[in-house]
Amino acid sequence: MTTRSESVATGKFAASEREPLSTRLVEFLGKAPIHFVLILISVIWLVPTVGLLVTSVRERQDILTSGWWMAFVQGRFTLANYLRVMQPTGGSDTIGLNFINSLIITIPSTFLPVFFGAMAAYAFAWLKFRWRDTIFLVIIALLIVPLQMTFVPVLQLYNDPLAPLRALFALVGLQLNLPKIQLTSSFVGLWLAHTAYGLPFAIFLLRSFFVGLPRDLFEAAKMDGSSEFGIFVRIVLPLSVPALASITIFQFLWVWNDLLVALIYAQSPSLQPLTVGLNNMLSTYGPEWDIVSAGAFLTMIVPLIVFFSLQRYFVTGLLAGSVKA
């Protein structure tokens, strides 16, 4: 229905650049059924999030006695839940520390895979070498391997990462006193894990974007005597900002929202990110939604800001991977 009436409408108004407000209003009203459906869906899709936000600023007694939508009738709001969540509950496991941990974990875990992935994707897209397609396939195959498969061996490696070196030295008769380190009590272990788990998707997405760059640019740069790395840094990276931005957002959201990897590799409480903190809170406070909803909203706030400020790139990135130019 819409398609036909539109082609008529565009035919009629093609002459004028911008139609007068009245006609646009008529068109808007003509689309009322579409708006009705979309608004209805929007409301349903906002309900859980809004409910969570409203619950987090209600008083405990109100939460227990009535649904969150009653808050607008009652008109009683409070920030007490947030203050309570931020308070240290003995030891070091506060939401504030979790928040800082989340940042420390997420920032390197986002940039390392994006940069390493971009280098590899460039090679797969524009350089010729032996086994290129085979290696690419071996990397892409990782997209369907469940992460859980790697947990136990990696944990064992993390418990004593220098064990292979020590064995090697013993083999050649060297008596070196290598320090005993444990990656389960350091952020490095988490950075490595997230980098490895994020790389296959980063390589896949960036390669499909790099392949679409115009060939002439590379030839021109080569004529000018640019090295391969020079081309990568000065031409490929600046031209791929949309794709790089979107994979950055993806990886950021993935790492920030991750619970499983952090639960397994960050065993010392001083390393735990927000999601683990929230998970602990859920098991301690259970049905106490005044506390839990405030904690949940604090966990969400950074992804929400990142998403809404970079939304445009998020969409183009999803498309770069699927819609081939």
Added chain:
Amino acid sequence: MATLTREQARAQMTAPGTTRRKSFWKLTNPYLYLLPAMAVMAVMTYYPMAYGIWMSFTDYGLKNLRVNSAAPDFVGLQNYIAILTNNVPQIANFDFFYTLFFNLFWTFSNVIFHVVIGVLIAVLLNAKGLWFKGVYRAIFVLPIVIPTLVVANVWRNMFDPDFGAINQFLASMGGLIGISPATFHIRWIESLNPPIPGIPLPLAYFALLITNIWLGWPFMTIVATGALQSISKDFYEAASIDGASPTQQFFSITLPLLRPAMVPAIIYGITLTFNLFNLIYFVSGGGPLRETEILVTTAFRLVNEQSLYGVAAAFAMYIAIILLIITLVTNRISRATESYDV
């Protein structure tokens, strides 16, 4: 030295030794770009995978995790056979084929909803001159941004039989037409009786389905919107001149041209839904009686609750093989229907 002519310089540059160095550099250069990525993945994914394959043939358990512990015993195919014959007494009601079947059904029922709703909404959003497009899109994509842990717990709370928003909403709606609120004391997660007679799916499956539909279709809408925008308007103009109805246009222009974009998204959606750990683990916990358990949640229980690392490794091998088959089959089907393209 200073009188080195251009000819001499060129001769030096093309001397055999230098060329070899240059070609050596050219050969290794691409591999240098792969080095950082491959080094991390070798340690963090390929080595553990190889280790996991070895583990799946042993009785690896908690005792072997300690430093300087004895090597586990080699048990051959025992773990693989134990899983297929449901001989895993540590987990109550362990049934590999039920879980596999449920996992497959779960995946495909979800993805069908995601794709159909996703494409329909994308078509609506693509209506020309529609106001607030950006606002709608931002709201719809919201579920992707929120941590699954939060989503799962909010929905679990909403499904609560006594205080959950869903039952309260149903009761107040029912109250308007005179149905007693007690009718809507629905035990969404715990109820054991299948709501549809003859179909052995617990109510928890439908609760999970609702949650995951909420979570899943926006991704399909984004992909479909991008593809729709790249379809030339000329097709529609030509079709409407030929007198094709909007429905005909949808089926003979829109759908076929969406296909190339949707197929990778669908394959991605299938693998994602197949391994959707967080949602199931936190909403239903696999209950009631393991009826909504999927393969990855079972693997997680084998590792984290039972420390049966050998069995879990074999289990993970099954998951990888099944996923590989699904990906190959989906790929084959999509290629077989490719001639359908305009």
